[in-house]
Amino acid sequence: MIEYISTRSQTPRLSFSESMLAGLAEAGGLYVPSFLPKLSAGDVASMAHQPYLEAAWRVILPFVGDDIPSADLIKLLKATYKNFGHSDIAPLRRFDDNFYIMELFHGPTLAFKDIALQFLGQVFGYILSRKKQKVTIIGATSGDTGSAAIEAFKGMENVNIFILHPHNRVSEVQRRQMTTIDASNVFNIAVEGNFDDCQYMVKAMFNDRKFCDEMQLSTVNSINWARIMAQIVYYALASARVHAMTKKPVTFCVPTGNFGNVYAGYVAQMMGAPIEKLVVATNRNDVLHRFFETGEMKGEGVVPSISPSMDIRIASNFERLLFDQYGRDGSIVGQTLKQFREKGSFQLAPEIMTQLKKSFVSGKQDDAETLSVIERVYRQRKYILDPHTAVGVGVAEEYQRKNSDSVIVSIATAHPSKFPKAVKKAIGIEPELPPQLADLYQRVERYDVLPVSLPRIQQFVRERAWL
Numbered sequence: 101m102i103e104y105i106s107t108r109s110q111t112p113r114l115s116f117s118e119s120m121l122a123g124l125a126e127a128g129g130l131y132v133p134s135f136l137p138k139l140s141a142g143d144v145a146s147m148a149h150q151p152y153l154e155a156a157w158r159v160i161l162p163f164v165g166d167d168i169p170s171a172d173l174i175k176l177l178k179a180t181y182k183n184f185g186h187s188d189i190a191p192l193r194r195f196d197d198n199f200y201i202m203e204l205f206h207g208p209t210l211a212f213k214d215i216a217l218q219f220l221g222q223v224f225g226y227i228l229s230r231k232k233q234k235v236t237i238i239g240a241t242s243g244d245t246g247s248a249a250i251e252a253f254k255g256m257e258n259v260n261i262f263i264l265h266p267h268n269r270v271s272e273v274q275r276r277q278m279t280t281i282d283a284s285n286v287f288n289i290a291v292e293g294n295f296d297d298c299q300y301m302v303k304a305m306f307n308d309r310k311f312c313d314e315m316q317l318s319t320v321n322s323i324n325w326a327r328i329m330a331q332i333v334y335y336a337l338a339s340a341r342v343h344a345m346t347k348k349p350v351t352f353c354v355p356t357g358n359f360g361n362v363y364a365g366y367v368a369q370m371m372g373a374p375i376e377k378l379v380v381a382t383n384r385n386d387v388l389h390r391f392f393e394t395g396e397m398k399g400e401g402v403v404p405s406i407s408p409s410m411d412i413r414i415a416s417n418f419e420r421l422l423f424d425q426y427g428r429d430g431s432i433v434g435q436t437l438k439q440f441r442e443k444g445s446f447q448l449a450p451e452i453m454t455q456l457k458k459s460f461v462s463g464k465q466d467d468a469e470t471l472s473v474i475e476r477v478y479r480q481r482k483y484i485l486d487p488h489t490a491v492g493v494g495v496a497e498e499y500q501r502k503n504s505d506s507v508i509v510s511i512a513t514a515h516p517s518k519f520p521k522a523v524k525k526a527i528g529i530e531p532e533l534p535p536q537l538a539d540l541y542q543r544v545e546r547y548d549v550l551p552v553s554l555p556r557i558q559q560f561v562r563e564r565a566w567l
């Protein structure tokens with residue numbers, strides 16, 4: 101029977117639904133499953149011809165144990181993906197026989213986070229109504245997570261959602277996607293500070309035990325295992341499909357900041373999906389790239405880039421990878437992260453790096469390189485990349501130049517219309533919003549501006565959450 105354990109200790113062991121609602125484990129760890137279900141070569145071969153929902157059911161069912169019966173999981177998956185703009189959910193676009201783009205931006209907010217957050221919304225709704233429980237979700241966003249979370253939880257009976265974003269520091273599309281949602285359980289707080297202030301306020305609310313219990317606080321950020329689980333699906337499915345065509349294992353190139361998306365690719369590989377390598381692609385904020393080059397993880401200040409959703413200093417999901425690499429020994433993980441907190445860096449042993457490099461390679465692209473990739477791909481193929489996707493494509497092409505027999509799937513994490521300024525700078529054209537968002541600039545916005553003050557924000561939440 102599958103159970104969920106913390107990356108910092110073996111106890112307590114929770115069921116899937118308990119770990120979902122708990123979010124963070126005790127002592128600051130993250131929940132991971134007690135074992136990984138396997139995909140056999142036969143599973144992979146048949147998956148190549150399955151539609152997305154069937155593959156999703158096949159991948160996810162073993163992770164939820166008895167908490168979601170098979171027939172209910174099918175219903176949840178149908179509800180999750182009904183509002184996607186493409187029937188294939190995560191379609192592959194072929195550039196040539198050895199290079200594909202996987203488009204993960206067909207969800208309601210036009211970024212890959214919808215694939216996991218829409219699922220999380222359905223699963224939360226299901227578990228809460230069975231337990232007759234309500235929660236208050238609090239999250240901080242630099243843009244994409246907040247809009248995807250609001251879109252996933254709007255109008256839900258058992259959930260209030262409060263999203264903090266830095267006032268005047270998210271893009272207009274991102275802000276409007278959050279603030280134009282008309283639902284009585286959605287509250288947008290524009291904090292007069294930066295993203296770190298927002299995140300600090302959220303952490304402080306969770307650390308206030310009394311407030312946390314009183315408000316039944318919960319979280320949807322990428323530390324929630326259910327998000328990883330939903331992301332494993334498209335790695336398994338795309339590698340199965342491309343493997344069926346090329347007979348070669350697939351290399352994924354993933355634009356990364358928080359290591360959430362690419363970590364799901366690693367899990368798919370461990371489960372048995374035909375994956376050769378995972379290429380970690382960063383922008384100028386290249387903490388992860390430098391880590392794979394040197395073995396040293398060193399948090400440094402973040403510089404704003406044209407791919408803002410990757411401007412992250414500390415990759416929280418890295419902890420799950422460490423846990424696996426250290427033979428699932430929670431005490432070493434705890435020590436390593438304690439050192440990181442105290443000294444701002446840690447160094448992994450050469451044998452661990454050798455092990456890691458069996459799965460991972462890395463690369464980076466600065467803003468100028470990213471713009472030139474957008475320009476060139478548009479000129480050659482009339483295909484418009486968003487700046488995050490372009491970081492991945494630039495790094496992927498570099499990798500393929502050195503590894504000419506590789507088959508690459510480069511991941512498109514956002515629709516170009518979500519980041520129109522950078523795209524316009526590269527090709528002189530402002531990409532249009534898809535039909536379902538065409539009137540975004542005319543919709544009425546709702547949000548409250550609050551100072552960086554814990555008591556003021558807590559008061560705001562207390563007055564509005566209905567429990």
Ligand SMILES: *Cc1c(COP(=O)(O)O)cnc(C)c1O
Nearest residue numbers: 244357358359360361409513514
């Ligand atoms: C969140 C996001 C990323 C980074 O993904 P992580 O898995 O959190 O590293 C990349 N591109 C876009 C468009 C995003 O919204």
